Each structure stands twice: as structure tokens, then as C-alpha cells.
Amino acid sequence: MLDSLSKLYDRDLLKLKSEIEAYKNEADLWLIKAEISNSAGNLCLHLIGNLNHYIGHQLGGTDYQRNRPLEFSDKNVPRTVLIEKIEATRAMLKSILPNLSSETLAQNHTEEFYGGNDTNEFFLIHLLSHLNYHLGQINYHRRLIN
Template identity: 75%
Template sequence: MLNSLIKLYDRDLRRLCEEIESYKNEIDLWKIESEINNSAGNICLHLIGNLNHYIGHQLGGTNYVRDRPLEFSDKNIPKAILIERVNSTRLMLHEVLPSISAEVLAQKHTTEFYEGNDTNEFFLIHLLSHLNYHLGQVNYHRRLIN
């Protein structure tokens, strides 16, 4: 299962890079219009923070420190830096995911979600669906703004 997850995370993070790259004007990454609450840039930062916190830090033991409020308040980060951060996240996933044992996959995940009632395996699948949900939002935002 981990090999499949690696392929899917990698595929979808590459798609995120393609979406970010597709913005004609960098300033558009940070626009909010109509009833959209978050810009594509902030969604991108949120996904990077989410994956680095839950997979990198919690499962992989990296020294990543998450600042969730900053994911939604930071602005005007250049497109190239966003893409670099997404690619760094991809590399982290390629390092951490293969090292997770079957025993760790079967363990209960953090109490931050579902009161710790689900396994790490379930949570990795949940994080992938979370990535896809927000990837769709970025795609919609780009088409609305561009």
C-alpha cells in the first residue's frame, strides 16, 4: 500500500505544481474573490504544512514545526518558492513513507483527529483525500481568477 500512496502523493503534488505554475500573474495566486475564502497560494501553503507536520514530523521524525495560522495569513510568496516547497515536500514523502513499518501503520494516529481512533494507515489515506480536495479548490480558483 505504501508504494501506491507514494505514487499518488507524488502525482498530486506534481499536479499542484502544475496548477501553481499555470497562474499567468503571480499576484493572482493571492487573490480572493466572491465567496472564496482562501487564495490558491494559501491553500498551497496549507497543504505543505499539513503534509510536513503529519507525515514528516509525526511519522518521520523530521524537525518540521508547523505554523498553521501563517499558512492562511502569509501572502505574496513568489511562485518559484511555492513550487520549491512543494517539491521539498515530495522529497520528504519519498524518504519518510518507505520507512514506515507495518506496525506503525497499524498504530493509532494522533488524538488531533477523530480522538485517535483511527490508524496511521487510515490517516495517510485521509491526508491524500485532503490533498485532492484542496487541489480541486486550487484548480477552481485558477480558472476563476485567470
């Protein structure tokens, strides 16, 4: 199961990288248009923060410190920095996911979600669907802007 999840996370983070690179004008990553409330740049920062917090820090024991409000308020982060953060997140996942034990997967996740009533395995699947939800938003944003 972890091998499949690792492949899916990597595939989708590569797609995130591709979407960020596909913006013709780098400044457009930060545009908000019509009723879209988040820019692609902010959604990218949010996904990076989300994965590094829940998988890197909570499951892998990294020293990542999340600043969730900054994920949505930071602006004009260079595309190169976003790409570096995506690549660092890919590397983090490749180092942590394969090393999670079946005991860790079976443990209840933190009380931050659903009162701690779901397993870490369930939460890893939830995080993958969260990644894809926002990846779709970024794709739509890019096509609307470009």
C-alpha cells in the same frame, strides 16, 4: 500499499506544482474573489504545512515546526518559493513513506483527530483526500481568476 500511496502523493503534488505554475499572473495566486475565502497561494502553503506536519514530523520524525495560522495569513510568497516547498515536500514523502513499518501503519494516530481511534494507515489516506480536496479548490480558483 505504501508504494501506491507514494505514487498518488507524488502525482498529486506534481499536479499542485502544475496548477501553481499555470497562473498567468503570479499576483493572482493571492487573490480572493467572490465567495472563495482562501487564495491558491494560501491553500498551497496549507497543504505543504499539513503534509510536513503529519507525515514528516509526526510519522517521520523531522524537525518541521508547523505554523498553521501563517499558512492562511502569509501573502505574496513568490511562486518560486512555493514550487521549492512543493519539491521539498515531495522529497520528504519519498524518504519517509517507503520506510514506514507495518507496525507504524497499524498504530493509532495521534489524539488530534477522532480521539486517536484511527490507524496511521487510515490517516495517510485521509491526508491524500485532503490534498485532493484543496487541489480541486486551487484548480477552480485558477480557472475563475485566469
